[in-house]
Amino acid sequence: MKSTVYDALCNLINRNNKILTVLIDPEKFDNSNLASFLTKIPQETALLFVGGSATNDLKIEETVKELKNKTDFPVILFPGDFSQLTENADAVLFLSLLSGRNPEYLINQQIKGAGRLKEMNLEVIPTAYLLIDGGNQSSVARITNTKPMKQYEIDKILHTALAGVYMGTKMIYLEAGSGATIPVSEEIIAKVKKYVNIPLIVGGGIKTKEQRDRAFQAGADIVVMGTVFEN
Ligand code: 1GP
Numbered sequence: 024m025k026s027t028v029y030d031a032l033c034n035l036i037n038r039n040n041k042i043l044t045v046l047i048d049p050e051k052f053d054n055s056n057l058a059s060f061l062t063k064i065p066q067e068t069a070l071l072f073v074g075g076s077a078t079n080d081l082k083i084e085e086t087v088k089e090l091k092n093k094t095d096f097p098v099i100l101f102p103g104d105f106s107q108l109t110e111n112a113d114a115v116l117f118l119s120l121l122s123g124r125n126p127e128y129l130i131n132q133q134i135k136g137a138g139r140l141k142e143m144n145l146e147v148i149p150t151a152y153l154l155i156d157g158g159n160q161s162s163v164a165r166i167t168n169t170k171p172m173k174q175y176e177i178d179k180i181l182h183t184a185l186a187g188v189y190m191g192t193k194m195i196y197l198e199a200g201s202g203a204t205i206p207v208s209e210e211i212i213a214k215v216k217k218y219v220n221i222p223l224i225v226g227g228g229i230k231t232k233e234q235r236d237r238a239f240q241a242g243a244d245i246v247v248m249g250t251v252f253e254n
Contacts, residue, residue, distance in 0.1 A: 024147060041243075043069055052086065072116075073112065077166075080108070087112045105135040114146035119149075121183050123170070150192060150193065151188075155207050157206065158203060181218045197211065207238070224247060227247075
């Protein structure tokens with residue numbers, strides 16, 4: 024399995040770089056506006072994630088192609104389900120929703136996507152996906168029919184992340200859910216980063232530069248911001 028994108032991210036992270044990532048949900052964008060959208064995102068943006076809970080495969084493919092034509096940003100798929108795969112991207116987060124207890128999102132979606140991924144020239148990055156309560160019901164919780172972990176359940180969060188590492192995951196994604204009213208706390212970020220020292224992605228409800236910088240300072244390597252740029 025190739026790991027060009029992952030290795031490049033690790034190189035940046037090992038040199039203490041912080042990676043600001045903008046999430047693009049193709050359902051919420053008209054592709055003809057993408058180029059002008061990209062001129063408005065923060066100039067420190069280093070990476071794009073593309074995906075969403077309700078996007079269809081054709082729209083994903085068009086959006087990724089457009090982004091690859093218009094920018095030099097690496098584009099990583101952040102798929103809501105197995106249909107959202109396209110080899111025009113540089114890599115895909117191969118997510119398992121370890122916080123939930125729904126086999127569909129723990130392993131079944133992964134099985135459905137595996138055969139297609141083997142035929143594609145797309146780098147696969149195994150990622151443990153942990154949904155943490157962001158103060159409102161997230162679309163992830165609704166669509167996957169799973170419960171988020173509470174922000175005070177620190178040991179459960181740490182042990183879930185560690186179980187992911189023991190299962191071979193290469194990144195941890197702490198997710199409060201798109202549009203969360205409360206982002207993942209700095210305490211959780213700091214403790215997870217210390218407990219499992221692998222690349223840590225944090226997203227959900229991060230709206231300001233201050234929140235983003237606090238997440239980075241607490242230990243996030245990659246901070247994902249989506250909703251705040253959609254308007
Ligand atoms: C959602 O973590 C991302 O999966 C981004 O969340 O849209 O709240 O920025 P926001």
